[in-house]
Amino acid sequence: MKFLHLHKSSLGPPDWVFIGLVILLSGFGLLMVYDSSVAIAIRDFNNQYYYLTEQLKWVALGLVIFAIASFVDYRVYKKLAFPMLVGTLFLLLVVFLPGVGVKALGAKRWINLGFTVLQPAELAKLTLVIYLSAWFVVKEKGRLLSFLLLLGMIAGLIVLEPDLGTTLVIVATAMTMYFFSGAPVKQFAYVVPVLLIAVLGLAISSPYRFKRMTTFFNPENDPQGASYHIRQATIALGSGGFFGVGLGKSRQKYEYLPEANTDSIFAIIGEETGFIGSTALLAVFFILIARGYQIARRIEESFGRYLALGITSWFAYQVIMNIAAMVALIPLTGVPLPLISYGGSSLIVVLAGLGILVNISKFRNHG
Numbered sequence: 001m002k003f004l005h006l007h008k009s010s011l012g013p014p015d016w017v018f019i020g021l022v023i024l025l026s027g028f029g030l031l032m033v034y035d036s037s038v039a040i041a042i043r044d045f046n047n048q049y050y051y052l053t054e055q056l057k058w059v060a061l062g063l064v065i066f067a068i069a070s071f072v073d074y075r076v077y078k079k080l081a082f083p084m085l086v087g088t089l090f091l092l093l094v095v096f097l098p099g100v101g102v103k104a105l106g107a108k109r110w111i112n113l114g115f116t117v118l119q120p121a122e123l124a125k126l127t128l129v130i131y132l133s134a135w136f137v138v139k140e141k142g143r144l145l146s147f148l149l150l151l152g153m154i155a156g157l158i159v160l161e162p163d164l165g166t167t168l169v170i171v172a173t174a175m176t177m178y179f180f181s182g183a184p185v186k187q188f189a190y191v192v193p194v195l196l197i198a199v200l201g202l203a204i205s206s207p208y209r210f211k212r213m214t215t216f217f218n219p220e221n222d223p224q225g226a227s228y229h230i231r232q233a234t235i236a237l238g239s240g241g242f243f244g245v246g247l248g249k250s251r252q253k254y255e256y257l258p259e260a261n262t263d264s265i266f267a268i269i270g271e272e273t274g275f276i277g278s279t280a281l282l283a284v285f286f287i288l289i290a291r292g293y294q295i296a297r298r299i300e301e302s303f304g305r306y307l308a309l310g311i312t313s314w315f316a317y318q319v320i321m322n323i324a325a326m327v328a329l330i331p332l333t334g335v336p337l338p339l340i341s342y343g344g345s346s347l348i349v350v351l352a353g354l355g356i357l358v359n360i361s362k363f364r365n366h367g
Helices: 014-043 051-071 077-096 120-136 145-161 164-180 184-203 207-217 228-240 267-297 302-326 346-361
Strands: 101-104 107-112
Touching: 014 051, 014 267, 014 346, 051 346, 077 120, 077 145, 077 346, 107 120, 120 145, 120 164, 120 228, 120 346, 145 164, 145 184, 164 184, 164 302, 228 267, 267 302, 267 346, 302 346
Parallel strands: none
Antiparallel strands: 101 107
């Protein structure tokens, strides 16, 4: 296919530090998924290696996709942006079809593919970034309404699943891209308050979200119910102290802390490696995100700049929301920690996005 051709003469070396950090975090994620899941793996499957084995499959597949994406000319996605968006919207609708959509813990977020399940909301993070990057290349006035309609359509479908955490990541990423595309600052002044009011409305309209909000402001309320999760997370982090209790020695992973191998995995890391280990992990995330923004700053071509900005912002917002929730800076959001938490859809889509960033890094000095 003509548009898959790589213009080798314009390519430079990839960002090897970025690649190394992605591999480092993926490997550390494997270690922590095993460490944090031993108790529930034995309880549910009588096999302490169950979650490690599953995650190893996803990491292997994700790294293959990461490698492929790093070699495919990123400009291919500009041509594919619209069909990818339409396909994602279709999948977001399919999750609600009886017999196809999978319901678990009161939510319909997955599609049963027979051999595995797919979470379209994770795919939406990448496809929306690609579509907005292609759209924003064209300078036009008065697209705020069209932008908000598109964002509202995607966010609305994800809220209905319900998945407010993913919705927040998508909205924050899209808004960042929109305003960096040259939107008037005055629009920021009235769009952001409206969005904040909408988020607050969604938070208090659902009983379980409302409980999360109230326990955030009053952690002592309902310690065995609504505030149990965040209390156990803070106990885990507090128990870690400066140096941690040691790898493999967490107490909270023995069914005290909910979602210990997924959304709450940072609390287990904090418990076992302490302030030192947690800070080191944050430093690695910071360097990775900083290099992502550096890639966006260096590339001259508009589509590549928006794409790098969007992927990096999505990754950054997800890291910030997960960790901020674990240290009780914001209410619990149910957002996984990228490259670390257990889960196939999130891991693979994140690695695909980071692979695209690696490819863009090769063009950083070219228009």
